[in-house]
Amino acid sequence: MPDYWKGLENLPHSKCSEEWVRVSDTVSLRVLSWTPDDESLHQLEPVVMIPGWGSLFEGWKPLVEGWVTRRRVLYIETREKTSARIEQKRMSAKDFSIERFSKDIAEVLSHYQLKKEFHLFSSSLGSTLLIDSLQRREIHAKSSLFVAPNEHFKLPLWSRIIIKLPLPIVVLKLMRSITLRAIERKVKEEGQRIRYRRALMEQELVRWRASARSLIAYSLPDDLSNISVPCGILAAQSDKLHAMDAAKSIAARIPGAVMIEVPSNQYAHEADVLVEVEAFHASL
Secondary structure, eight states, X not given: OOOTTSXXXXXXXXXXXXXXXXXXXXXXXXXXXXXXXXXXXXXXXXXXXXXXXTOOHHHHHHHHHHHTTTSOEEEEOOTTSTTSEEOXXXXXXXXXXXXXXXXXXXXXXXXXXXXXXXXXXXXXXXXXXXXXXXXXXXXXXXXXXXXXXXXXXXXXXXXXXXXXXXXXXXXXXXXXXXXXXXXXXXXXXXXXXXXXXXXXXXXXXXXXXXXXXXXXXXXXXXXXXXOOSOEEEEEXXXXXXXXXXXXXXXXXXSTTOEEEEOSOTGGGGSGGGHHHHHHHHHTO
């Protein structure tokens, strides 16, 4: 079985490094970075990627493989993921709050001495935590592109009840199987279905439950007028897990935000989306 949570991800025409960056007394996050072989590209602003809840790099590899030939890329795996090194024995919902996620990202950016001259690219939970961070001006960037941001994290009533109960691992495994079946019935895009199936099977379940307990209580603020970074939101009508109406609502609340409709959620994970990404960057 492949280990999706550690090891260099070597891609053509670039050099990869892997590092665990300490973001608190007890937590270190895995960060992958790629530098293009072409030294003339080193002067371009890097891209900082923050993927969604539990996402595996494997799902983003086609996009990153295209991007690393054009500029430096940093890929940050947030603390709910199995790759995070967590030294404390017990973690509660407060350890996975949006505010805590945001502080983690700020710590990683500080570690790499990135202050403003970089572009953000994020998906789902990654997008939500960045919108929250930018609204509170905890981080700054040259621009930010959000793929399918969540206004909130709605789960069925039965799963919200189960998540809150102190159930053993065997029950969590059963819940994972039920969740997987529910997602596979709802999701229409085959690529998206494969990514979610693989990601769900690779989660550290106790951590997964603690983060879910926190996220189900969160909603983006109505007022996003404090965001001054140029933003774009990518969303697809075919994406049944991230509502287009929610994406449009968020875009309408961020000053100057651009709505970018793409053919599918899977398209946003492929190198083809760099057409839209580079057009957005060129417009700044």
